[in-house]
Amino acid sequence: MDFSIVQTFIIYILPVYVVAFVLYVIRALKGPTISDQVLAIDAMSYDLAAFLVILSIFFREPILIGTAIVLALWIYALDIYIAKYLEKKEVGE
């Protein structure tokens, strides 16, 4: 199959992803508590990792894929730090 069909399809589904990211960032900016904000950042980052893989296929540059693994792993670390702080009111020790 011609690869330009895949590229045209990705161009058409790109605005849906962008609107979803804008809504995630709005919830992350105005969330009433810290937990809402961290949950919104969490969901946004996992979707952003998927979006980066899709863009690396669209740009036809496979070397860009290493960034998505790093993003998905370190956002989990942020999640655990904030949960530990909320539960015990301290980090480390």
Add this chain to the structure above:
Amino acid sequence: MLTYEEIMLLITALASVFSVIAVYYAIIEKNLVRAVVFSAIQSTIYAFIYYMFMAPDIVLVYIPVAVGLYPAVILILISKTEKVEKQ
């Protein structure tokens, strides 16, 4: 009709506008833990902007420092001192 380079540059411009808003909230916020979370939003958006500018090596270094280590260090510091900024 827009070419696809212009579409990518428009997405990058939208992301940079939201990063400016996140930095503004991080500066005026009194609760320090929420300020750390706003800083994490800004770091994630900056990682996306570096990716769109085709710099994956900078992204590989920027994410562990700005999303992983920096909030951990600041949270340890906050847990040793006060939680709310005073005038």
Add this chain to the structure above:
Amino acid sequence: MIEDLLVIIGMIMLGIGAVADLIAAIGLNRFKNFYLRLHAATIGTIWGAFVPLIGASLIAAGSPCLGVYRWFVAGGGLAIAFLVLILAPAGSHALARATHRSGLVRVEPCVVDHLNEDMCVKEG
């Protein structure tokens, strides 16, 4: 033939992921409470990240014009999909547990709460 099939299945999965992502973002803005928003976040991580990652791996495996390095994209996509499948529910669960234990958010539409009776807000 088998490559065309892989690309078509991958494009369908990308479409499902985009729609699920939009639904999750709308739900995250419309729900009233932190514990209700966990539903929308779960849709956004499994249907919105795991499914399009598998689809992207299939597209990369079925496109020979990407060169030899397309197996790099396919394997990396499968690895990220596995990581998201493991890490996202663990992170959400840790966050919900910490929020309930620290008493930040009260359980709003509540029938019974055996962990902490003070957090339960009965209707009416």
